[in-house]
Amino acid sequence: MSKKVLLSGIQSSGKAHIGNYFGAMKQWVDMSKEFDCYIFIADYHALHSLQDPKEMKKNIVNLLLDYLAIGLDPKKVTLFKQSDISEHTELAWIFDTITTMPYLMRAHAFKDAEAKSKDIVVATFNYPMLQAADILLYSPDVVPVGQDQRQHVEISRDTAEKFNRIYGETFKLPEPVIMDTVAVVPGVDGRKMSKSYGNTIPLFAEYEEIKKCVMGIVTDSSEGIPKNVYDIHNLLRPASELLPLYEEHTGKYKILKELLIEDLEKFIAPLRERRKEWEGKLPEALEILKSGGEKAKAIASKKMNEVKEKIGVNVYE
Numbered sequence: 001m002s003k004k005v006l007l008s009g010i011q012s013s014g015k016a017h018i019g020n021y022f023g024a025m026k027q028w029v030d031m032s033k034e035f036d037c038y039i040f041i042a043d044y045h046a047l048h049s050l051q052d053p054k055e056m057k058k059n060i061v062n063l064l065l066d067y068l069a070i071g072l073d074p075k076k077v078t079l080f081k082q083s084d085i086s087e088h089t090e091l092a093w094i095f096d097t098i099t100t101m102p103y104l105m106r107a108h109a110f111k112d113a114e115a116k117s118k119d120i121v122v123a124t125f126n127y128p129m130l131q132a133a134d135i136l137l138y139s140p141d142v143v144p145v146g147q148d149q150r151q152h153v154e155i156s157r158d159t160a161e162k163f164n165r166i167y168g169e170t171f172k173l174p175e176p177v178i179m180d181t182v183a184v185v186p187g188v189d190g191r192k193m194s195k196s197y198g199n200t201i202p203l204f205a206e207y208e209e210i211k212k213c214v215m216g217i218v219t220d221s222s223e224g225i226p227k228n229v230y231d232i233h234n235l236l237r238p239a240s241e242l243l244p245l246y247e248e249h250t251g252k253y254k255i256l257k258e259l260l261i262e263d264l265e266k267f268i269a270p271l272r273e274r275r276k277e278w279e280g281k282l283p284e285a286l287e288i289l290k291s292g293g294e295k296a297k298a299i300a301s302k303k304m305n306e307v308k309e310k311i312g313v314n315v316y317e
Helices: 018-031 053-069 087-096 108-115 122-136 147-167 207-215 227-233 239-248 253-279 282-311
Strands: 004-011 035-042 077-081 142-144 175-177
Touching (some): 004 018, 004 122, 018 142, 035 282, 077 282, 087 282, 122 147, 253 282
Parallel strands (some): 142 175
């Protein structure tokens, strides 16, 4: 029997952080042993917040190196770039034609942008359709996401169901996979760790950067155990180890932060070294991305041919 398919990806909009790793990337590595994995760089999604071509190119290369450094084996995992597969945007347009504006107005990102009274670009409004295309083209069984990303998979499922009702059975309905213990990774300010909040700990940070981030973690002087420090530390060590340690040093936030710095350095150092090795093999890394794109393109093209037949635009023999 063939393996079940997993699909996921990250926007090329800045440095990967430990929230990306524990919220999704670690799952990809763990699940690549039993799933046929397709992991992409969401560079078109990044365009709604990044319009600097030099920065975009740098971010794409950096994210590719990140993928390889965390242990995604190109022999087991297909790595590709969203913009190399034109079928993503083509299918997104087709999904736009069967999706209502009131439905998209319920999307979290749109409501957040609207609440902040920002000028909302069209991409922020209808990006769920591009995301649905990203997912459904590859007929994945599972899509690993954080708890806050569950809606993205639900929208993809709704879109697949609606297309299937109108045009006949075409798309598989994917299931979200969420690890409850790391569904939302906390940032240094206690909110969800996010590049947009500027509250991250970079995944490949040097020691001094780790130290600066951890010492900046927000604490409440009324807490016996500093929640923000503990929640991040809990990603690295189980509660059975941490609780006695934190109880022993109740109120001694500097000591607890120093212990977290030490554990983060132990965790990050080998990843950092592997990434430096891949930096020295950039042509090989780019060839992996190009080759993965060719494989993904073949799958996406086959699905799009099926879609075109279903919607009635194929008129040539």
